[in-house]
Amino acid sequence: MGLTDEQLEVLRWDGPTPEPVRRDPMRLGPNLVADPPVVLAPMAAVTNPPFRMICRELGAGLVVTEMIYSVGLVHRDKRSMQMLDIRADEHPVSVQIYGKDPEMLARAAAIVEEAGADSVDLNMGCPMRKVVSSGHGAALLRDPSKVFEIFDAMVKAVDIPVTGKIRAGWEDTNAVEVARAMEDAGAAAVTIHGRTRCDMYDGHADLAVIRDLKQSVGELKVIGNGDVCDWVSARRMFSITGCDAVMVARGCLGNPWVFEQIKADLAGEPIPEPPSAEEKARVLRRHVDLYVDTFGEELTTRQIRKHLIWYFRGTAGEKELRQRLKDIEKRSDIDDAIDAACERCDADYSNVA
Ligand SMILES: Cc1cc2nc3c(=O)[nH]c(=O)nc-3n(C[C@H](O)[C@H](O)[C@H](O)COP(=O)(O)O)c2cc1C
Known part of the structure; x- marks a missing residue:
């Protein structure tokens, strides 16, 4: 996704270790339970089937594909269909799509469901210029009524849970408004990365935004994302925000063992040693x-x-x-x-x- 080495590095938080946290598996629908409630993030050119399977084997409770262009899926172009490759032993898996047209996104969601995905996720967080300049990714955050229209169409098109991934906002924070639009349309979960589009990857993720969002929604599940890179930062995300699950991106690059560590900690078991x-x-x-x-x-x-x-x-x-x-x-x-x-x-x- 064109990030610099510096942006790929998680800025670690070095304060005191929070108290242990317990969380039930996250249920997103009758057939989808993330157990443990720890999710492998969608990462372009990274979360392909081999990496997703490695992360599942090491404890991720749900894995998400790279983002796939909805229009490419609807036209069944070769590259998009290849990215829709789902393996029998990686379930539960969510397929992330991007786009801006409600009808195209609804048709793409149906194709994702037909391919055997356990849920479909809409990208509303990608900050990259070439994505937002076409009105995709984080650009959607600027128009909550459009978000409602899109989710309404997607939810009506499929039986699997429909989820969305957002940032805290574009320049200012409007995550609550966007999440409410999603919830009103019948979405099952929102993943929130605690930075705005303008923050890109600067500073620490803002956990207060995630906490406020969790307190403002009803049944919508909230997945906290941003700087979770070990069991300590996972505890911190859960305890400060009250989120239902955490999502890990940069922290698992070269370190998929982070999933077994967070899983063990949530179960009250000793943290496994770093890999030999x-x-x-x-x-x-x-x-x-x-x-x-x-x-x-x-x-x-x-x-x-x-x-x-x-x-x-x-x-x-x-x-x-x-x-x-x-x-x-x-x-x-x-x-x-x-x-x-x-x-x-x-x-x-x-x-x-
Ligand atoms: C290499 C890379 C590719 C990414 N690609 C996507 C993507 O396709 N879709 C998406 O929603 N987010 C994408 N992201 C953002 C992550 O999913 C995540 O929201 C962000 O990195 C913050 O989480 P972290 O602090 O755990 O890294 C990507 C991030 C990285 C580092």
């Missing part, structure tokens, strides 16, 4: 296997680099890995690069010991 070198290598290989299965070897060698670098970010293996990734051509090159990076990390640990 063996566990890290196991998950990496599984991720590569799933990637090759889904996209084939050639695309994998091109696309999986960023994931591998995220897994080793800030470790002794990162430099080694970056060096090796310059000329990977086939699956075995990827395996060799992973081995070399893991060995470099091991050597570093033993130096410290």
